[in-house]
Amino acid sequence: MRRRLRPGRVALIAIAVTYVCALVAVPAAALLHGAFAEGLTRFAAVFTRPDVHSALALTALMVLVAVLVNTILGTATAWVLTRDRFRGRALLNGLVDVPFAISPVIVGLVLLELFGRKGLLTPFASALGVQIAFAWPGMALATTFVTLPFVVREVAPVLEEIGTDQESAAYTLGASPLVTFFRVTLPSIRWGLAYGISLTAARAIGEFGAVLIISGGVAGRTETATSFVYRALEDRDDLGAHAVAVALVTASVILLGAMEVLKRRRLGADRSTGADGAEV
Amino acid sequence: MVALPVAVVARSGLSGGIDAFVRALWHPVARAALLLTLESAAVMALVNAFMGTLTAYVLVRYRFPGRRLLNLLIDLPFAIPTLVAGLMLVVLLGPGAPLGRSLESAGLRVVYAPASIVLCLLFVTLPFVVRAVEPVLRELDPAEEEAARTLGASDITAFRRVVLPALTPAILSGALLSFSRALGEFGSIVVVAGNIPRRTLTAAVFVFGEVESGNPQAASAMALVLITISFAVLVLVDAFSRKRVHA
Structure with a gap:
């Protein structure tokens, strides 16, 4: 694709690069500058504070729960959607995307209506002896x-593409469904699954609206890292807000890097098995 | 687990009857909030349609140093917590920042003004x-465009x-999806x-405020409106993508 260097072409590239940099790179640089403006020691000192510790630990717990639950139930749902034909399948397929269309604030509101002080399901929860709203189970529910x-x-299209031939072959050779899943299906979907997990983790780290509403955001108890940043801003604790925000961005960038690697791996895997539809 | 939200919000929003529902939404603050959103x-969505198409065109058709970095930067907003995105804009353009101060003295207020909302979105x-x-453009044969140019058409x-x-x-489905996503944006x-x-x-901030001040009925009424608009937009997108498959 060798072309003469047209002035129009250079201008278009310049516009695109300037737009994306002004929108993303410059604000990110400003945040980094803000966090380190008072020196590395002050930055590091933020991470020795107990409220920062508990906020980061709680975020880690949320990520863990969301990843675990969605890995298992998400793979099962993808399996049902691609392998079974049943009435209501199209409906289920549409419902899966609903969380994308609903504002996190509304998710928080719904959970509060269900499990809050006068919530619809609160009697059941208290009969079981679990506190959901204003405690970690409600926050985990929101994140999940x-x-x-x-x-x-991420998993459904891969399942669709690999088809059922190899699974059927394994059954014919006497493998149990469980053995077939772990020895045949799981290895084929692993990159798609890993990609889905990275997206889940990235989104779980950054979740704010839903968790803030259902948790009440009590410092040191039900405050996640994002809620901490919010409170720190309200309290004019700029250094604390900037430092924890930098930690969150670092985690996001690492996950994004992992996703980039996974994307390549997946394309490589597709090419070696000769599956088409790979974008190069 | 997923169909529940709509039912719950509808129940709470309509708990005071249709009257209370309409009154909550017709309140000047609620009306202004919905209109602003x-x-x-x-x-x-308009800016995004234009700049997004331009950026995709540059990414697919041109090779230049820094292209891969540009490609990575575009995905960064998916990974960065939206609250942190908002914080970044405050740090860059807020009243305490050099850039924010010089913009302000030029009469341009961004942070704490409606322009900041568009910027966040x-x-x-x-x-x-x-x-x-991007994928559609990649499938498109550049030879067609080349042929048009050979036949004397200008680049444009x-x-x-x-x-x-x-x-x-x-472009339409991308812009509509971004519109639907934007309706619920809160953190930034x-x-x-x-x-x-x-x-x-x-x-969305109105919903949050009403929840915090113990008025779940007004919060739910607004939530119901937002969900309805979002779903309508998604149905539209679905119709577009179906048409694309048939074409």
Whole structure:
């Protein structure tokens, strides 16, 4: 694709690069500058504070729960959607995307209506002795809900593409369904699954609206990293807000890097098995 | 687990009857919030349609140093927490920042003004149009465009008459998806916009405020409206993508 260097072409490239940099790179650089403006020691000192510790630990717990639940249930849902034909399948398929279309704030509101002080399901929850609203189970529920579509949407197309031939062959040779899943299906979907998990984790780290509403955001108890940043801003604790925000961005960038690697791996895997539809 | 939200919000929003439902939405603050949200999302979708198509075109058709980095930067808003995105804009353009101060002395107020809402939305939806247009553009044979040029068409005519018609469904569905996503945006806006009722308070922040002040009925009424608009837009997108498959 060798072409003469046209002035129009250079201008278009310049516009695109300037637009994306002004929107993403410059604000990110400003945040980094803000966090380190008072020196590395002050930056590091933020991470020794107990409220920062507990906020980061709680975010880690949320990510863990969301990833675990959505890996298992998401793969199962993708399986059902691609392997079974049943009435209501199209409906289920549409419902999976609902969390993308609903604002996190609304998710928080719904959970509060269900499990809050006068919630519809609160009697059941208290009969079981679990506190959901204003405690970690409600926050985990919110995080899991908003990240629900990722694994399904990444795994379903892969399942569709690999078909059932190899699975049927394994059954014919006497493998149990469980053995077939772990020895045949799982290895084929692993890159798609890993990609879905990375997306889930990235989104779970950044979840804010739903978790803030259902948790009440009590410092040191139900405050996640994003809620901490919000409170720190309200309290004019700029250094604390900037430092934790930098930690969150770092985690996101690492996950994004992992996803980039996974994308390549997946394309490589597609090419070696000769599957078409690979974008190069 | 997923059909439940709509039922719950409808039940709570209509708990005081249709009357209370309408009254909650007709309140000047609620009306202004909804209008502001729709306007900001519409402006964002227009800018996004234009800039997203341009960026996708540059990414697919041109090779230049830094192209891969540009490609990575476009996905970054998907990974960065939206609250942090808002914080970044405050740090860059807020009253305490050099750039924010010089803009302000030039009479341009961004943070705590409606413009900041559009900026937030552009940030969080940056990948939508680019990633929708990119695959379609890649499938498109550059030879067609080349042929138009050989036949004497200018670059702009060749793009408008040959490339653009093929991209239109993808541009539309990308822009509509970003619009639907923008209606519910909360994290970035809540720190940047200042949330002044009737001026910079968006619908999602309104829902949050009503929940916090113990008025779940008004919050649910607004939530129901937002969900309805979002779903209508998604149905539209679905119709577009079906048409694309048939074409």
